[in-house]
Amino acid sequence: MAATAESVLKPDFKSQRKHFIFTDEHEQLRESIRSFATKELAPHAEEWEETTFPDSVFRRMGELGFLGLDKPEQYGGQGGDYYSALVLAEEIGAANSGGLAMGLAVQTDMAMPPILKFGTEEQKREWAEPAIKGEKILCLGITEPDAGSDVSGIKTRAVRDGEDWVINGSKTYITNGHRADVIVLVTKTDPDAGYDGFTLFLVPMDSPGVIREKRLKKLGMHASDTALLAFQDVRVPDTAVLGAVGKGFYHIMWELQGERLIGAAGCVSGAQRCFEKTLQYANERKAFGREIGKFQVIRHKFAEMATKIESARQMVYVTAWRFNNGEYPVREISMAKLHAARVACEVADECIQIHGGAGYMVEYGVERVWRDMRLNRIGAGTDEIMLDVIGRSYGL
Numbered sequence: 001m002a003a004t005a006e007s008v009l010k011p012d013f014k015s016q017r018k019h020f021i022f023t024d025e026h027e028q029l030r031e032s033i034r035s036f037a038t039k040e041l042a043p044h045a046e047e048w049e050e051t052t053f054p055d056s057v058f059r060r061m062g063e064l065g066f067l068g069l070d071k072p073e074q075y076g077g078q079g080g081d082y083y084s085a086l087v088l089a090e091e092i093g094a095a096n097s098g099g100l101a102m103g104l105a106v107q108t109d110m111a112m113p114p115i116l117k118f119g120t121e122e123q124k125r126e127w128a129e130p131a132i133k134g135e136k137i138l139c140l141g142i143t144e145p146d147a148g149s150d151v152s153g154i155k156t157r158a159v160r161d162g163e164d165w166v167i168n169g170s171k172t173y174i175t176n177g178h179r180a181d182v183i184v185l186v187t188k189t190d191p192d193a194g195y196d197g198f199t200l201f202l203v204p205m206d207s208p209g210v211i212r213e214k215r216l217k218k219l220g221m222h223a224s225d226t227a228l229l230a231f232q233d234v235r236v237p238d239t240a241v242l243g244a245v246g247k248g249f250y251h252i253m254w255e256l257q258g259e260r261l262i263g264a265a266g267c268v269s270g271a272q273r274c275f276e277k278t279l280q281y282a283n284e285r286k287a288f289g290r291e292i293g294k295f296q297v298i299r300h301k302f303a304e305m306a307t308k309i310e311s312a313r314q315m316v317y318v319t320a321w322r323f324n325n326g327e328y329p330v331r332e333i334s335m336a337k338l339h340a341a342r343v344a345c346e347v348a349d350e351c352i353q354i355h356g357g358a359g360y361m362v363e364y365g366v367e368r369v370w371r372d373m374r375l376n377r378i379g380a381g382t383d384e385i386m387l388d389v390i391g392r393s394y395g396l
């Protein structure tokens with residue numbers, strides 16, 4: 001039987017249909033964040049590698065409503081769903097600055113969620129509301145010089161003293177630590193109580209005894225500031241306790257799930273942007289009389305990268321859909337974080353290879369993606385810890 005016009009199906013590689021988790025409103029939001037990041041942030045990306053990005057970015061994004069997309073309206077947020085936070089994590093990539101994206105994510109998706117979930121009304125008014133406006137900057141202190149992956153090994157102590165608590169200890173690698181107004185601080189309040197011996201505190205960074213010791217130099221994420229902090233006899237009132245006394249470990253494990261999924265979304269979008277930039281290069285750069293993208297070896301590199309990025313994207317979206325619908329899919333979040341971080345690093349590395357010597361040069365920006373993305377296999381839980389969480393979830 002002869003084929004009719006209707007029965008001849010041709011592949012439509014240009015189709016840009018949105019994923020089922022996103023609505024038209026999400027797509028409009030996507031456009032407005034992308035346009036803002038492209039026009040107002042990206043032109044400064046190089047400069048901020050040297051100076052770190054200015055605090056005014058928080059205020060500007062607060063004015064635009066971008067710091068409270070999924071936060072309750074009663075505290076100045078937009079009251080959107082979790083997907084709107086994913087859209088921000090994806091589109092802020094248009095700023096071309098991993099360090100900036102990380103500093104913002106600490107504000108919106110690391111330090112703020114525990115305040116909104118476990119905080120008192122007063123704490124939400126004092127810290128979350130101005131943070132959504134970009135008028136206050138937040139940071140989160142889990143890691144210490146002697147304990148990172150092993151959160152239960154932290155030594156920072158908070159001891160009751162009458163109506164107050166007195167805190168002593170040290171935190172390191174703290175993003176936003178030099179500029180923050182307050183820290184969500186993980187402490188040990190009862191060393192004999194195991195996982196029930198931890199408590200979170202909201203410690204104003206101008207409290208006597210809080211010392212911003214060192215601005216740490218690092219491989220990538222140069223636009224962010226990273227601090228070594230000391231706490232020496234820092235006295236805070238009982239109202240500084242965030243959540244339940246003794247339940248800080250569980251509170252922070254909950255916080256890490258949202259942070260990991262947002263981080264995974266950032267990895268997918270970072271990998272996608274690097275892929276697109278490199279595709280353009282491969283279509284322009286010629287060797288041996290043809291565009292390098294026309295060599296089968298290079299074409300297959302793109303095919304491999306695209307397949308990896310797509311698999312990571314689907315994991316992130318489907319896991320976000322479960323998270324948004326009230327599930328607590330720790331195994332899948334760990335898988336998405338592990339996979340997306342690996343994919344981002346592999347893609348950035350392959351993009352340098354496809355660029356050849358240009359990939360090694362600062363002006364093409366690919367080496368920066370490679371350096372910035374590398375953090376994702378370490379921060380918010382290393383690959384090895386993700387593998388352990390996944391493995392243990394099968395009862396091993």
Ligand SMILES: Cc1cc2nc3c(=O)[nH]c(=O)nc-3n(C[C@H](O)[C@H](O)[C@H](O)COP(=O)(O)OP(=O)(O)OC[C@H]3O[C@@H](n4cnc5c(N)ncnc54)[C@H](O)[C@@H]3O)c2cc1C
Pocket residue numbers: 106140141142143147148149150172173174175176218221226375378379380381382383384385388
């Ligand atoms: C740029 C940057 C920004 C950061 N920002 C923050 C922040 O804002 N707030 C904050 O609190 N922290 C922050 N961190 C800290 C980060 O979360 C930790 O570095 C990370 O959790 C790993 O901890 P660690 O560095 O102590 O490594 P370690 O725990 O010492 O691990 C060293 C190695 O041992 C492996 N390992 C450890 N335990 C196991 C195990 N059980 N099984 C197998 N392997 C294991 C690890 O996977 C890793 O390969 C930041 C880090 C960086 C680099």
